[in-house]
Amino acid sequence: MICTALLLLILAAQIPTDGVQAPVSVVSGKVFDAETGQPLKGIGVYLLRKTYDPFGIQRIVAIQSAVTNDDGEYRLSDISSLGDFYVGASSPAYRPVYFPGAADLLTAVPLYIVSGQELGGIDLKLSRVRLVQIRGRMLDALHVRQPHLSSVRIVPRYPLYLPYEFPSYRVALDGAFEILNVPPGSYYIVGQRIDDEPNRSRTVVPIEVRDDDIDDFQLIAAEGHDIRGQVRVEGSTIRQLVTPPMRQLNVVLKPIADPASLLEAAPAVYPDGTFVLPGLPSGEYRISVTGMPPEFYIKSARFGSVDVLENGISVRGVVAGSLDVVLSNNGGRIEGSVLDPGATSAGHGYVVLVPETPRPERSDLYKAVATGVDGRFTITGLAPGRYRMVTSPNFDPYTYRDPAFMEAFKDRSYRLSIAAGELVNVELRR
Secondary structure, three states: OHHHHHHHHHHHOOOOOOOOOOOOEEEEEEEEEOOOOOEOOOOEEEEEEEEEOOOOOEEEEEEEEEEOOOOOEEEEEEEOOOEEEEEEEEEOOEEEEEOOOEOOOOOOOOEEEOOOOEEOOOOEEEOEOOOEEEEEEEEEOOOOOOOOOEEEEEEEOOOOOOOOOOOOEEOOOOOEEEEEEEOOEEEEEEEEEEOOOOOEEEEEEEEEEOOOOEEEEEEEEOOOEEEEEEEEEOOOOHHHHOOOOHHHOEEEEEEOOOOOOOOOEOOEOOOOOEEEEEEEOOEEEEEEEEOOOOOOEEEEEEEOOEEOOOOOEEEOOOOOOOEEEEEEOOOEEEEEEEEOOOOOEOOOOEEEEEEOOOOOOOHHHOEEEEOOOOOEEEEEEEOOEEEEEEEEOOOOOOHHHOHHHHHOOHHHOEEEEEOOOOEEEEEEEO
């Protein structure tokens, strides 16, 4: 999965605190068939960790994996991160299981891993499961015309718990489809319709899969909404949009109620500053912009006459008006240094800046930067407002989006206000 791979790369890119690499840890054990007690070969075992994505949504990602050998043994090695982890195993023929034998992560027991630790005997027992077939028909919104050039696939509602890929299936000319070999669980069925016009519509329907095959499932291909808009830079001409790096802009609409991120739309901005989001399903979305130069921030976003930067955009019924986004290159700037208790440079580490009052709808207000070997750092592109800053030798990516996590630093955080275009110099103590 792309999201899993991206977060794996981010998690692997931790910033060291000094020139000496900390000892790595190891988790090992065996996987058995719960009914026969026999060791299982070729089972995927994963080391999982809770983290956050750039939008502040909690995810479970696999940061290490292994496959059991002929004796059912696995070894998760070279674990450089510290903290709470979960161990899970999965296979198409077996129900997923999490140590010590839980069916989901709500009842799983985390393992606290410290540097250089070897945890053995982390054994798992898998129960066989009957794979289910889902048969249905994809129809248009009027239930009469069969959409053509369509495909369907099934996606776990929490796809990043245990990595497992499901293929896509073509929809027949009469709208019929069949999805094969689905383990019981909670899923979305995703229908993708491609019309003759340049418009891609996705339909997402939740489904609970139990132990019996499912027949006559109806997937209604709802008509999507075309959202048009424009990005402009405050006080600038459109000509400034077409020069690098502004051509890297993407306007992102992320569904608020979509844990699987199946309906996220991120069209590129054309050289004249315009963009189109074709076939957007009805729903509530948060807006952000990626690819901005570091000194820029989002000043405003309006859909018609409605301010949607803070409260999100509602796409329902007849959609009128355009989505107009204004960027500013007059963001605030912070320059500073991090010192250790002895008032000398603290060296490598992280500095995190968050809004003083949590603003989960504004991912652009959260910043994290690495300090240099001299402990110095720079943060640019800040929207005017009040912020909190904390420093630490290391942070897991985006964990600072969790208000509870930041609460642990409340006595060590530095508070500041920043205005448009203002330069603030700070000195932080670790």
